[in-house]
Amino acid sequence: xxxxxxxxxxxxxxxxxxxxxxxxxxxxxxxxxxxxxxxxxxxxxxxxxxxxxxxxxxxxxxxxxxxxxxxxxxxxxxxxxxxxxxxxxxxxxxxxxxxxxxxxxxxxxxxxxxxxxxxxxxxxxxxxxxxxxxxxxxxxxxxxxxxxxxxxxxxxxxxxxxxxxxxxxxxxxxxxxxxxxxxxxxxxxxxxxxxxxxxxxxxxxxxxxxxxxxxxxxxxxxxxxxxxxxxxxxxxxxxxxxxxxxxxxxxxxxxxxxxxxxxx
Amino acid sequence: xxxxxxxxxxxxxxxxxxxxxxxxxxxxxxxxxxxxxxxxxxxxxxxxxxxxxxxxxxxxxxxxxxxxxxxxxxxxxxxxxxxxxxxxxxxxxxxxxxxxxxxxxxxxxxxxxxxxxxxxxxxxxxxxxxxxxxxxxxxxxxxxxxxxxxxxxxxxxxxxxxxxxxxxxxxxxxxxxxxxxxxxxxxxxxxxxxxxxxxxxxxxxxxxxxxxxxxxxxxxxxxxxxxxxxxxxxxxxxxxxxxxxxxxxxxxxxxxxxxxxxxxxxxxxxxxxxxxxxxxxxxxxxxxxxxxxxxxxxxxxxxxxxxxxxxxxxxxxxxxxxxxxxxxxxxxxxxxxxxxxxxxxxxxxxxxxxxxxxxxxxxxxxxxxxxxxxxxxxxxxxxxxxxxxxxxxxxxxxxxxxxxxxxxxxxxxxxxxxxxxxxxxxxxxxxxxxxxxxxxxxxxxxxxxxxxxxxxxxxxxxxxxxxxxxxxxxxxxxxxxxxxxxxxxx
Numbered sequence: 229x230x231x232x233x234x235x236x237x238x239x240x241x242x243x244x245x246x247x248x249x250x251x252x253x254x255x256x257x258x259x260x261x262x263x264x265x266x267x268x269x270x271x272x273x274x275x276x277x278x279x280x281x282x283x284x285x286x287x288x289x290x291x292x293x294x295x296x297x298x299x300x301x302x303x304x305x306x307x308x309x310x311x312x313x314x315x316x317x318x319x320x321x322x323x324x325x326x327x328x329x330x331x332x333x334x335x336x337x338x339x340x341x342x343x344x345x346x347x348x349x350x351x352x353x354x355x356x357x358x359x360x361x362x363x364x365x366x367x368x369x370x371x372x373x374x375x376x377x378x379x380x381x382x383x384x385x386x387x388x389x390x391x392x393x394x395x396x397x398x399x400x401x402x403x404x405x406x407x408x409x410x411x412x413x414x415x416x417x418x419x420x421x422x423x424x425x426x427x428x429x430x431x432x433x434x435x436x437x438x439x440x441x442x443x444x445x446x447x448x449x450x451x452x453x454x455x456x457x458x459x460x461x462x463x464x465x466x467x468x469x470x471x472x473x474x475x476x477x478x479x480x481x482x483x484x485x486x487x488x489x490x491x492x
Numbered sequence: 493x494x495x496x497x498x499x500x501x502x503x504x505x506x507x508x509x510x511x512x513x514x515x516x517x518x519x520x521x522x523x524x525x526x527x528x529x530x531x532x533x534x535x536x537x538x539x540x541x542x543x544x545x546x547x548x549x550x551x552x553x554x555x556x557x558x559x560x561x562x563x564x565x566x567x568x569x570x571x572x573x574x575x576x577x578x579x580x581x582x583x584x585x586x587x588x589x590x591x592x593x594x595x596x597x598x599x600x601x602x603x604x605x606x607x608x609x610x611x612x613x614x615x616x617x618x619x620x621x622x623x624x625x626x627x628x629x630x631x632x633x634x635x636x637x638x639x640x641x642x643x644x645x646x647x648x649x650x651x652x653x654x655x656x657x658x659x660x661x662x663x664x665x666x667x668x669x670x671x672x673x674x675x676x677x678x679x680x681x682x683x684x685x686x687x688x689x690x691x692x693x694x695x696x697x698x699x700x701x702x703x704x705x706x707x708x709x710x711x712x713x714x715x716x717x718x719x720x721x722x723x724x725x726x727x728x729x730x731x732x733x734x735x736x737x738x739x740x741x742x743x744x745x746x747x748x749x750x751x752x753x754x755x756x757x758x759x760x761x762x763x764x765x766x767x768x769x770x771x772x773x774x775x776x777x778x779x780x781x782x783x784x785x786x787x788x789x790x791x792x793x794x795x796x797x798x799x800x801x802x803x804x805x806x807x808x809x810x811x812x813x814x815x816x817x818x819x820x821x822x823x824x825x826x827x828x829x830x831x832x833x834x835x836x837x838x839x840x841x842x843x844x845x846x847x848x849x850x851x852x853x854x855x856x857x858x859x860x861x862x863x864x865x866x867x868x869x870x871x872x873x874x875x876x877x878x879x880x881x882x883x884x885x886x887x888x889x890x891x892x893x894x895x896x897x898x899x900x901x902x903x904x905x906x907x908x909x910x911x912x913x914x915x916x917x918x919x920x921x922x923x924x925x926x927x928x929x930x931x932x933x934x935x936x937x938x939x940x941x942x943x944x945x946x947x948x949x950x951x952x953x954x955x956x957x958x959x960x961x962x963x964x965x966x967x968x969x970x971x972x973x974x975x976x977x978x979x980x981x982x
Binding site: 474 | 897901
C-alpha cells in the first residue's frame with residue numbers, strides 16, 4: 229500500500245522585516261524556509277509504518293512549490309523513502325488551502341494511495357485546513373489532530389486517538405482510505421544520517437504540473453482559491469504593556485497585574 | 493590545514509563552495525581571497541541580510557557588509573553585538589534613521605566620539621541607549637542626565653562608569669522612587685554618606701541593596717543580619733563575616749539558612765545544625781559545600797532526599813569510601829553524580845559496568861578512566877545525549893571519533909569537531925557536512941588551529957633568535973657542514 233505525505237516548506241520570519249511593495253506579503257529577502265514542524269512528525273509516522281511492515285508499505289512525500297521546495301523533500305528522503313513528488317506551475321501562485329488540497333487529492337488519486345498523512349497545520353499560516361479539504365475533495369473520512377495511530381497494512385481500518393480540550397482523548401476507528409492530520413508529539417522524529425543525506429541527493433523527485441494531473445487553470449492559484457490575502461500589515465500596538473524598570477520594579481508590576489486579573 | 497593553505501582550499505572548490513565554511517575562513521583571508529569569498533557570501537540581498545543578522549557572523553564579514561552602505565543592512569549591523577566600532581562609525585555617517593541611531597547609542601562597541609556625535613537632544617530612544625551603554629563615557633552621562641527619564645536614570649545608576657558625584661545627583665533627583673535609590677546604593681561607587689543613609693532607611697529594598705554592595709562595612713552587614721525583614725538578612729548573609737553568625741539567634745527564614753549553607757567559612761556548630769535542617773535545600777547546599785567535614789557528609793549521604801545524596805556525590809571533598817557507597821545508591825541520579833566526577837579511578841568506574849541508566853551512562857561515557865571497550869558500547873546508544881558523552885571524553889580514541897563523525901544528531905558532530913584529538917583529516921571531511929553549524933565549526937577550528945600553530949611558530953622563532961643573540965653565535969663560528977642547522981643563519 230502507499231501512503232502519501234504532503235509536506236510544506238514554510239516561511240520563517242526574521243525579527244525585523246519589511247512588507248512587500250504590493251502590501252500583501254512579507255518581502256522575500258527577510259524570509260528563511262524550513263520544513264513545517266508538523267510535517268516532520270507526519271513523515272516520521274509514515275517511516276515507522278514503512279519500517280514496521282517492510283515491503284508492504286511505500287511512503288511518498290510530496291510538496292507544492294517551486295524548485296526551491298525540493299529542499300524539504302530531500303530532507304524527508306534523507307530519513308527514508310525512495311522517491312518524492314513536487315507539483316508546481318507559476319499559475320499556482322496565490323493558492324489557498326483549497327487550491328492546494330485539489331493538487332494533493334489529484335496526486336493521491338494518481339498514486340492510488342490508501343492513506344494521506346498530513347500535518348495538522350503549518351507554522352507560517354496555521355489554517356489547519358489543507359488536510360481536511362483534501363479529505364473532502366477525495367470524499368474520504370478524515371480524523372484531525374491525531375496523537376496516536378495503530379494500523380496494520382492490509383487492514384481496512386485504522387485506530388487513532390485524538391486530543392480534545394481539557395486533556396480528554398477520544399479513540400476512533402476509521403475506515404481506509406482516509407486522511408489523517410498528525411499532531412506534534414505523536415513520535416520523536418529522527419535525525420537524518422550523513423549517509424542518508426548523501427543518498428537523498430540522488431533519489432528521484434518527480435516534477436509534475438497541475439495540468440499533468442488534469443487540474444484546470446481555474447482551479448489553482450488565485451483563480452481557484454476561495455480566499456485571498458487583501459492586505460498584510462503590522463498592527464497598531466494594542467493592550468500589551470512593556471514592563472520597564474529594575475527587576476524589583478518589574479516584579480512589583482507583574483504582581484499588580486496578576487492581582488488585577490484575579491480581581492484581588 | 494594551516495590558514496596559509498586557504499588559497500589551496502579556494503582553488504580546490506572550483507568557484508562553488510560552502511558559504512558557511514567561506515564565512516569562517518573570511519577572517520583569515522587576504523584581500524584578494526576575501527573578494528572571492530564575498531562574491532558567494534553576498535550574492536543575494538537575502539544572503540546579505542542573513543549574515544548581518546546571524547549571531548555567529550564573524551566581525552570581518554560584518555565589516556565587509558558595512559562597507560556596502562546598504563540601508564536595509566545597517567539596522568541589523570547596528571544591533572549586531574560583534575559589529576566593530578569602525579563599522580558603526582561608518583553606519584552613523586550614512587544613517588539618520590531613528591532606529592539605527594538608537595541602536596548605535598546602545599552598542600557597547602560604539603566609540604566614545606560616535607556616542608557624543610549622536611543627536612541625543614532630539615531623540616529619547618538615543619538617550620535611553622546611552623544611559624544603559626557601558627561604553628558611554630562619564631561626562632556624557634552627566635550631560636544627558638537632566639533630560640533622561642526615571643527608567644534611564646536607573647540604568648545610569650547601575651552604570652560601571654558612574655562615580656560618586658553622579659550617584660549623589662541621582663539620589664537627589666530620585667525623590668520618592670525607591671527603586672532608583674536602591675540602584676544607587678547597590679553601585680560599588682556609592683559615596684559613604686549615602687551608604688550610611690541607606691542603613692537608616694525605613695525602606696527594606698534600600699537596606700537590601702545596601703547589603704548587596706561590595707563596599708558595605710562589616711558593622712553595617714552585622715546590623716543588616718539582624719534586620720526584621722528576611723530578604724535583607726538573606727542579602728547580608730552572603731558576605732557578612734562568618735563570625736557574625738554565632739551571635740545570631742536561630743534563623744527561621746529558610747532562604748537565609750540556604751545562603752549560609754553555601755558559605756565555605758561556616759563555624760562547625762552551625763554546620764552540624766544545618767545538617768539536620770528541615771528544609772531539604774539547606775541540606776542540599778550543605779552537601780555540596782567542600783568545607784563540610786567528612787562525618788557530616790557521611791550523615792548527608794544517607795539523607796532520604798536524593799538531591800541531598802547527589803550533592804554529596806558532587807562534593808569535591810567527598811571521601812572515597814562515601815563515593816563507593818553512593819555509586820551503589822538505588823537512585824540513578826545519585827549514581828550519576830559519582831559517574832560524572834573527573835577524579836574517580838578505575839575501581840569506582842568498574843561499579844558502573846552494567847548500569848544502563850541514561851544519566852549514569854552519560855557520566856561514564858565522558859569519564860577519562862572508562863575503558864575503550866565500554867566507550868564503544870556507549871557510542872552505539874540510542875540516546876543522542878549518551879552518545880555525546882563519548883564525544884566529550886578527552887580520552888576517546890581516534891578510531892571511535894571517526895565512527896562518531898557519522899552520528900545523525902548535528903550537535904554531536906559540532907562537539908566532535910571541537911574535540912582536542914579530532915584528526916585534521918576528519919575535520920576537513922566535516923567541512924562538507926550537510927548541517928551549517930557543523931561545517932562552520934569545522935572551518936572555525938581549522939582557522940583557530942592555524943592561528944595557534946602560527947603563534948607557536950612565531951614564538952619558537954622568536955625564542956630561537958633571542959637565544960642566538962644571547963650566545964652571540966655567528967656563522968663564522970659554525971663549521972660549514974653545520975651551518976644549515978644554525979637557526980640564526982640566513
